[in-house]
Amino acid sequence: MDDHTDGRASGRTDPTDPVRAHARTLVDWSARVERGDDVVVSVGAGAHDLAVAVCAELGERGANVVTTYSSGELDRAYLRAHDGDFDADPPHELALYENADVVLRLSGPLNTTAMADVPGNRQAARARAHRAAREARLDTRWVSTVHPTRALAQQAGMAFEAYREFVYSAILRDWEALAGEMAQLKEVLDDGSEVRLVTERDSGPDTDLTMSIEGRIAVNSAASVAYDSHNLPSGEVFTAPYDTEGEVFFDVPLTLQGRRVRDVWLAFEDGEVVDFSAGANEDLLEDVLDTDEGARRLGELGIGMNRGIDRFTDNVLFDEKMGDTVHLAVGRAYESNFPDGEEEKANDSAVHVDLITDVSTDSHLEVDGEVIQRNGRFRWEEGFEPV
Missing domain, CATH: 3.40.1830.10 (Thermophilic metalloprotease (M29))
Incomplete structure (x- = not known):
């Protein structure tokens, strides 16, 4: 067959x-x-x-x-x-x-x-x-x-x-139920001003990255255009960060333009990528970042919440939605993350490339200094460790 x-x-x-x-x-x-x-x-x-x-x-x-x-x-x-x-x-x-x-x-x-x-x-x-x-x-x-x-x-x-x-x-999920759960994270991001992502790895560089989100609208991506969501499956909450500072390491490999890219490290200053490396096919990463001026800025911060996805499969459509992951996209931002009349603030680029990091261990995510996720568990979920 x-x-x-x-x-x-x-x-x-x-x-x-x-x-x-x-x-x-x-x-x-x-x-x-x-x-x-x-x-x-x-x-x-x-x-x-x-x-x-x-x-x-x-x-x-x-x-x-x-x-x-x-x-x-x-x-x-x-x-x-x-x-x-x-x-x-x-x-x-x-x-x-x-x-x-x-x-x-x-x-x-x-x-x-x-x-x-x-x-x-x-x-x-x-x-x-x-x-x-x-x-x-x-x-x-x-x-x-x-x-x-x-x-x-x-x-x-x-x-x-x-x-x-x-x-x-x-x-084939109960998308309405998942939308209700994800609404809790959307509310936190909508009310927040700054996000900080921190990971400490035994192998690979650590991550300590801060991003502004004030004035942005988080999207409850529940696999429906009614939620400004355009992927099936979905199961993430995403927003459009800016003024990015710090370093981030992406430990989840991906296939990009038919080639395997892994162990991507990005350094940001004043919102732009100023240095980068990759463990494989670094030249392809460079081509992406050189596409246009907007390709060196972030267009998306996404937080995976679909626990029906329980393993990495080298397919970004699934991997970026997986619970216990955070992804950042270099390039184009979505206008749905901006209030009416402010869509022109969206980062403009011909590319939108998602890069994923596993936050299931030795990681936490802060919004305005408060930890909202630790080791993949949100503060409203069983198993969340506040300290």
Whole structure:
């Protein structure tokens, strides 16, 4: 059986089918699709079964659908053949997103390292050239999700059947209940002025980083556009920090542009990265930070709260939502973190790259000098240690 037929969603109406349940959650809870909505469905190479189920759900709701195909191998072929001088804002792509109400991105890679030999600066150049289309897409009710494939299971170091169970345990949650729990953290961040993250490692550099959050709005990211949340699964609370000072070490590896990056260390002064290193593929990290002026500033501070995600899988969509983690993104900030009329304060960049640190041990998170999380446990959770 190949990845295109895993799950056999086509034609099923069984409510216990996790693929159809995934599609229903995506269409109803996450994207809030209504009759007459113009929907673009971007289908990854191994996400065929999920796409079939999603299109069935969209058809039942009377939406208007256009499908596109997404593949790392297609991108590789195009970018390696291109001379790197990209036309700015191709109008056909811009028109697609400007006329869409909803964009659903169904990831399902068959090769997670398909882009490994594409120069990072060429990928950054294309990202800069497609800025207007990206902004138009982000103005829709967009949601990104993932269909389990054998390539993703292999990347996670798991058997395929176990990986499928892992994916659906993260996606098929009681999202309303989780939203209520995460609202406690949102309230703390909304009322706060400064966040401090501290970790002390036996291996690797320590972290001591302070960030201003005053005047920002934290997002209760409960996997629905109704919560200004655009990932399924989700399960984090995030805000847009500024005036960052100090050093931070990210001990969770990630695959970026098809290459493994690990042990990233960043030093900040006056809100900007002034020094950096990585234990692997440091040149790729440098390409990201050199994308544009905004790439050396933070666009996001996110705190994972989805305890249905219980292990790292080298997939940022899951890893950054995991309980006991904090992630920081260099690059673009989300306008949802800013009050009405102040969206222009959002850090602007063609990139948004999340970097993750494990805070389950020897770590604490402070807001205005008060510890709100220690060793992965929040002050309202059982097991929290106040001192």
